[in-house]
Amino acid sequence: MTDIGEPQPRKKPQRGSSRVRMGVYGVAGILLLVAVWELYKWLGPTGGVVLWGTRVLPRTSDLAMPHVWDMIVRMAEPVTRAASANPLWLQVALAALVTLGIAAVGWLVGIVVGIGLALVMQRWRLAESAVLPWVILSQTIPLIAFAPVVRSWGSRIEIGAFAWQDWMSVALIASYLAFFPVAVGALRGLQSPDTIHTELMHSYAASWWTTMRKLRFPAAVPYLLPALRLAAANAVIGAVVAEVSTGLQGGIGRLIIQYAGQASGDPAKAWGPMFGAIALGLVAAGSVALLGVILSKYRRAEATT
Amino acid sequence: MTSADSTPRDAARDAAVTIANVDKTFATREGEVHALKDVSLTVAAGEFVSLIGPSGCGKSTLLRLVADLDQPTAGAVRVFGKPARQARVDQDYGIAFQQSGLLPWRTVRGNIELPLELHRDGPHGADAASRRSRAAELIELVGLGEFAEKYPDQLSGGMQQRVAIARAIAEKPNLLLMDEPFGALDEMTREYLQSELLRIAAETGAAVVFVTHSIPEAVYLSDRVVVMSPRPGRIEAIIDMKLGATEQRTDAIREDVAFFEMVTAVRESLHRGSPPTGSIPARDLAAREGRSA
Numbered sequence: 001m002t003d004i005g006e007p008q009p010r011k012k013p014q015r016g017s018s019r020v021r022m023g024v025y026g027v028a029g030i031l032l033l034v035a036v037w038e039l040y041k042w043l044g045p046t047g048g049v050v051l052w053g054t055r056v057l058p059r060t061s062d063l064a065m066p067h068v069w070d071m072i073v074r075m076a077e078p079v080t081r082a083a084s085a086n087p088l089w090l091q092v093a094l095a096a097l098v099t100l101g102i103a104a105v106g107w108l109v110g111i112v113v114g115i116g117l118a119l120v121m122q123r124w125r126l127a128e129s130a131v132l133p134w135v136i137l138s139q140t141i142p143l144i145a146f147a148p149v150v151r152s153w154g155s156r157i158e159i160g161a162f163a164w165q166d167w168m169s170v171a172l173i174a175s176y177l178a179f180f181p182v183a184v185g186a187l188r189g190l191q192s193p194d195t196i197h198t199e200l201m202h203s204y205a206a207s208w209w210t211t212m213r214k215l216r217f218p219a220a221v222p223y224l225l226p227a228l229r230l231a232a233a234n235a236v237i238g239a240v241v242a243e244v245s246t247g248l249q250g251g252i253g254r255l256i257i258q259y260a261g262q263a264s265g266d267p268a269k270a271w272g273p274m275f276g277a278i279a280l281g282l283v284a285a286g287s288v289a290l291l292g293v294i295l296s297k298y299r300r301a302e303a304t305t
Numbered sequence: 306m307t308s309a310d311s312t313p314r315d316a317a318r319d320a321a322v323t324i325a326n327v328d329k330t331f332a333t334r335e336g337e338v339h340a341l342k343d344v345s346l347t348v349a350a351g352e353f354v355s356l357i358g359p360s361g362c363g364k365s366t367l368l369r370l371v372a373d374l375d376q377p378t379a380g381a382v383r384v385f386g387k388p389a390r391q392a393r394v395d396q397d398y399g400i401a402f403q404q405s406g407l408l409p410w411r412t413v414r415g416n417i418e419l420p421l422e423l424h425r426d427g428p429h430g431a432d433a434a435s436r437r438s439r440a441a442e443l444i445e446l447v448g449l450g451e452f453a454e455k456y457p458d459q460l461s462g463g464m465q466q467r468v469a470i471a472r473a474i475a476e477k478p479n480l481l482l483m484d485e486p487f488g489a490l491d492e493m494t495r496e497y498l499q500s501e502l503l504r505i506a507a508e509t510g511a512a513v514v515f516v517t518h519s520i521p522e523a524v525y526l527s528d529r530v531v532v533m534s535p536r537p538g539r540i541e542a543i544i545d546m547k548l549g550a551t552e553q554r555t556d557a558i559r560e561d562v563a564f565f566e567m568v569t570a571v572r573e574s575l576h577r578g579s580p581p582t583g584s585i586p587a588r589d590l591a592a593r594e595g596r597s598a
Binding site: 196202203204210214215221297300 | 393400410422458
């Protein structure tokens with residue numbers, strides 16, 4: 001009767017060592033990229049590699065490919081020669097924070113809209129077949145095309161004391177990219193409970209909303225977390241691109257364009273905001289990973305199957 | 306310990322379940338499937354009745370009709386004198402399936418507290434403290450004391466099923482519906498849990514409708530065994546078990562001559578499709594009311 005008294009042995013993966021190994025691999029990947037960059041810069045032809053009239057690999061000049069250490073050193077130097085100028089890294093960090101804030105607003109709006117749509121689609125099958133194609137179609141519209149439209153429509157909105165701000169256009173566009181994975185992931189997650197669980201809730205005479213709270217939302221967490229991560233990355237990309245195409249000041253998107261224009265005189269400077277954009281994406285994805293740790297008890301099924 | 310505070314059985318004379326001339330057809334792509342045909346059955350309060358038969362005989366469908374998870378095409382299902390739907394809304398029954406159906410993100414305690422949480426106006430549901438103490442009581446009852454804070458994936462199949470049973474009886478229902486709850490377990494665990502179930506049934510005084518395809522299981526547990534046959538599903542025979550009162554039945558009965566006789570009676574009825582000695586025709590059911598312990 002051992003089966004009755006003994007719990008199943010827990011399959012406990014060796015978390016600690018595998019995490020260290022993943023960290024080592026991550027650092028090694030970055031070093032490899034740096035090595036390839038510098039090796040090509042050192043050994044590659046000065047004019048780049050041209051095939052059938054198209055340059056497939058860049059020139060190796062300091063103008064086109066600054067040394068990695070030059071980029072890093074440049075980060076510590078002031079933005080301009082003015083005495084009051086901030087160091088480049090600070091300027092980039094401040095701009096990244098502005099963009100992060102806008103992207104976060106877009107992300108939250110995207111989550112609300114995405115989960116709202118998923119709830120409607122889960123509740124009424126008709127809504128699923130009516131709405132889902134539009135949700136998918138919405139993502140085929142090129143961002144560059146409708147960003148200026150959003151801005152010009154937004155600038156005409158004025159309700160009482162509320163006036164549409166330019167950053168809201170950017171947040172709206174970010175949310176437009178963010179809602180899609182949330183809607184699709186949440187719908188799958190809300191539909192994921194087994195028949196036995198839904199019938200159990202039915203036998204408890206639980207209402208639709210109670211079933212949502214006690215069964216469908218918790219069951220949706222393993223589907224929702226990757227969707228939220230994707231949404232975070234999308235919101236950052238959406239915010240950066242929208243900043244560029246609407247010409248919004250203060251964010252990292254604007255900085256990328258501005259410093260790229262100065263690249264002929266200061267090639268390493270242009271890479272600053274790019275590193276900033278990468279860091280932005282990592283912070284966004286990392287916050288979602290943190291959310292995953294907080295919600296880990298809802299991911300047990302994920303861990304065991 | 307629970308028998309003392311279980312619901313008084315004033316309504317003992319009322320039937321727990323009355324199934325009258327029930328038909329059930331399912332529309333499938335290949336046409337209509339006649340799952341149940343003219344089924345009538347009465348389960349007295351406190352009585353343990355097993356439904357047995359080959360797959361496709363509609364025994365699970367019949368249980369689902371009682372639970373109001375499906376509705377009959379014709380005929381009526383009443384639970385404690387109420388329509389099945391009302392009985393479900395009133396939480397007159399507890400249910401357990403072949404799969405335990407535990408929520409993986411809730412601990413043993415959390416799973417058992419779920420029905421109590423959902424029915425704040427029910428017994429033991431009012432506040433967190435009373436839910437907790439009821440859950441602790443149930444965890445002791447099914448012998449999982451040390452595992453209260455474990456998650457389902459840390460338990461064996463038998464332990465999970467015991468949690469499911471504890472959850473089913475959490476609100477002290479007068480009727481327990483069980484659809485092959487031990488079907489996926491090994492023989493050792495199965496026999497152990499059968500004895501546990503008998504003990505729990507005796508302690509709570511609840512009527513049990515138990516679906517199984519194991520003859521010894523049906524014989525060991527039941528006051529009556531309902532033998533069903535397929536295509537269309539109907540009641541072939543209802544066989545009285547004479548193995549003594551629920552609370553007196555012990556593991557030793559499995560080796561008793563009477564036990565083997567009952568097993569033979571059920572087996573013959575299943576195989577021949579005709580009622581052997583000891584059975585009573587379904588139409589005499591009315592006379593059987595009030596026979597419960």
